[in-house]
Amino acid sequence: MKVLVSDNISSKGIEILKKAGLDVDVKTGLKPEELKSIIGEYHALVIRSATKVTADIIDAAKNLKVIGRAGSGLDNVDKAAASKKGIVVMNTPGGNTITTAEHTIAMMFAIARKIPQANASMAKGEWEKKKFMGVELFNKTLGIIGLGNIGGEVAKRAQGLGMNVIAYDPFLSEEKAKKMGIKKMEIAELISQADFITIHTPLTAETRNLINAKTIKTMKDSAYIINCARGGIVNEKDIYDALESGKLAGAALDVFEKEPPENNPLVGHEKVVCTPHLGASTQEAQENVAIAIAEQIADYLIYGTIRNAVNFPSIPADQVAVLQPYITLSEKIGSFSSQIFEGGITEVTLEYRGDASLLNISPLTIAAIKGLLTPILEETVNFVNAPFIAKERGIEVKETKSTDAGDYQGAITMKITSPQKILSVTGTLFSKRDPRIVKINDFTVEIVPEGNMLFMYNNDKPGVIGNIGTLLGKNNINIARMHFGREKAGGKAISVVNIDAPVTHKILQEIKNLPNILDVKVINL
Ligand SMILES: NC(=O)c1ccc[n+]([C@@H]2O[C@H](COP(=O)([O-])OP(=O)(O)OC[C@H]3O[C@@H](n4cnc5c(N)ncnc54)[C@H](O)[C@@H]3O)[C@@H](O)[C@H]2O)c1
Numbered sequence: 455m456k457v458l459v460s461d462n463i464s465s466k467g468i469e470i471l472k473k474a475g476l477d478v479d480v481k482t483g484l485k486p487e488e489l490k491s492i493i494g495e496y497h498a499l500v501i502r503s504a505t506k507v508t509a510d511i512i513d514a515a516k517n518l519k520v521i522g523r524a525g526s527g528l529d530n531v532d533k534a535a536a537s538k539k540g541i542v543v544m545n546t547p548g549g550n551t552i553t554t555a556e557h558t559i560a561m562m563f564a565i566a567r568k569i570p571q572a573n574a575s576m577a578k579g580e581w582e583k584k585k586f587m588g589v590e591l592f593n594k595t596l597g598i599i600g601l602g603n604i605g606g607e608v609a610k611r612a613q614g615l616g617m618n619v620i621a622y623d624p625f626l627s628e629e630k631a632k633k634m635g636i637k638k639m640e641i642a643e644l645i646s647q648a649d650f651i652t653i654h655t656p657l658t659a660e661t662r663n664l665i666n667a668k669t670i671k672t673m674k675d676s677a678y679i680i681n682c683a684r685g686g687i688v689n690e691k692d693i694y695d696a697l698e699s700g701k702l703a704g705a706a707l708d709v710f711e712k713e714p715p716e717n718n719p720l721v722g723h724e725k726v727v728c729t730p731h732l733g734a735s736t737q738e739a740q741e742n743v744a745i746a747i748a749e750q751i752a753d754y755l756i757y758g759t760i761r762n763a764v765n766f767p768s769i770p771a772d773q774v775a776v777l778q779p780y781i782t783l784s785e786k787i788g789s790f791s792s793q794i795f796e797g798g799i800t801e802v803t804l805e806y807r808g809d810a811s812l813l814n815i816s817p818l819t820i821a822a823i824k825g826l827l828t829p830i831l832e833e834t835v836n837f838v839n840a841p842f843i844a845k846e847r848g849i850e851v852k853e854t855k856s857t858d859a860g861d862y863q864g865a866i867t868m869k870i871t872s873p874q875k876i877l878s879v880t881g882t883l884f885s886k887r888d889p890r891i892v893k894i895n896d897f898t899v900e901i902v903p904e905g906n907m908l909f910m911y912n913n914d915k916p917g918v919i920g921n922i923g924t925l926l927g928k929n930n931i932n933i934a935r936m937h938f939g940r941e942k943a944g945g946k947a948i949s950v951v952n953i954d955a956p957v958t959h960k961i962l963q964e965i966k967n968l969p970n971i972l973d974v975k976v977i978n979l
């Protein structure tokens with residue numbers, strides 16, 4: 455397997471990839487067309503923030519299985535295009551958190567005490583003591599927008615400096631904020647109260663342009679803005695206008711709308727401190743993220759283990775043993791159901807009952823959808839692109855949970871709806887690991903879902919089984935197992951036969967023509 459490392463990462467990560475037996479090429483600074491022309495030969499791509507993995511690049515990535523970000527931000531990757539193609543996108547959350555929080559604090563000190571400006575002045579031989587009067591951080595209010603990993607570490611450090619920390623984060627509970635000794639508030643309130651405002655959110659549709667002329671108007675004239683998150687969250691033109699008009703005291707920026715910035719008047723402005731996206735640039739953080747991404751990529755390419763993927767739920771190591779049999783069961787229920795169902799599917803509901811309801815159900819639902827789509831689609835369906843394909847095909851996926859599993863310890867039911875009909879298939883685990891299909895609509899059955907199978911609706915009349923056995927025997931096809939279910943004696947019945955070899959189209963036709971056979975489907979699991 456070949457790995458392309460297209461941005462600078464610590465050599466420790468490259469050593470790990472090579473030791474794992476992977477063929478590693480390091481080619482940094484590639485132009486988009488150069489990357490596009492070579493990406494087809496690689497199975498993994500390791501990046502930082504410089505490489506732009508656009509839909510165009512992904513389209514050319516014929517063999518790519520994984521994109522690994524040595525760091526956290528993934529706004530330079532077209533995640534939807536990658537997911538659609540079944541490419542796992544993973545990052546290394548946490549590896550550069552402390553380093554970036556420290557950089558934020560350093561930027562806050564730098565702008566409050568004008569350290570870079572004073573340094574530049576001294577380098578020119580000046581001694582401008584009066585010009586570089588600063589402000590203390592002690593007793594000032596720090597407003598943190600986005601109290602996640604980095605925001606949280608910034609908060610701790612600011613509290614240590616005697617600052618009053620307030621935060622805006624719509625996804626943060628009041629209780630957690632309280633535990634951290636932080637007052638949570640709405641953004642408008644934070645902006646009007648803060649002496650220093652620091653941003654630690656991802657760049658999303660919600661956060662793009664979050665700090666703009668309108669919000670700046672409501673800030674204190676003495677306020678400072680620090681952005682070590684992503685360019686585009688603060689509107690650079692509006693910050694420049696505010697600084698020029700005396701509305702803001704200063705800004706410290708590590709990230710920019712365009713990187714590297716071109717003709718950006720904020721760079722070199724006397725009230726601005728700039729660093730070239732250095733938030734994560736310490737030896738410690740770079741080793742952390744390079745080692746982490748190399749291990750994650752090697753584990754995925756060699757063992758299929760997915761960790762820290764943004765487009766597939768991670769399964770913690772201690773949950774794998776319990777979840778794996780249920781993942782297998784879900785996938786088999788999905789595959790079994792789609793092979794006996796006919797019609798345009800509009801909705802799929804997964805019902806988790808008993809023990810199954812207590813599990814992390816997202817991977818189980820994805821497995822069921824993968825199982826459902828694989829037999830009916832030409833394109834490769836995997837755990838990453840299955841939810842995307844379902845959505846694209848207009849299939850609504852729902853989940854329900856109930857602790858009551860009736861006769862079973864745990865059960866999963868897949869209900870497939872089309873405008874004409876509904877199919878319901880329930881499965882369970884025998885001895886905690888052996889999948890069984892135990893109900894199909896109102897028929898109670900006990901089917902081992904594996905290998906080649908024949909699924910039949912028939913009239914519950916004598917001779918049906920004998921006829922099938924004779925026909926298969928004549929064609930030298932051995933029956934491994936047979937299962938039956940019926941509504942009532944003499945009514946409609948279900949027969950499922952596990953066979954040791956697949957049937958040909960001709961044999962299938964002959965089965966269809968047997969007396970009392972209403973319908974036959976071939977299943978392969
Ligand atoms: N400058 C650098 O070199 C550098 C290094 C690492 C990370 N980063 C960037 O820093 C940012 C934060 O990283 P992190 O690891 O702390 O991420 P995180 O996911 O731990 O935290 C992000 C926080 O933002 C909050 N949030 C999301 N949308 C929001 C909104 N609309 N308003 C307010 N809060 C919102 C989330 O609830 C979460 O608590 C990211 O943009 C990341 O890319 C930059």
Ligand SMILES: O=C(O)[C@H](O)COP(=O)(O)O
Pocket residue numbers: 502503504524525526527528550731732733734735
């Ligand atoms: O998202 C990140 O991890 C940071 O922005 C660091 O980016 P970098 O790896 O390009 O320095």
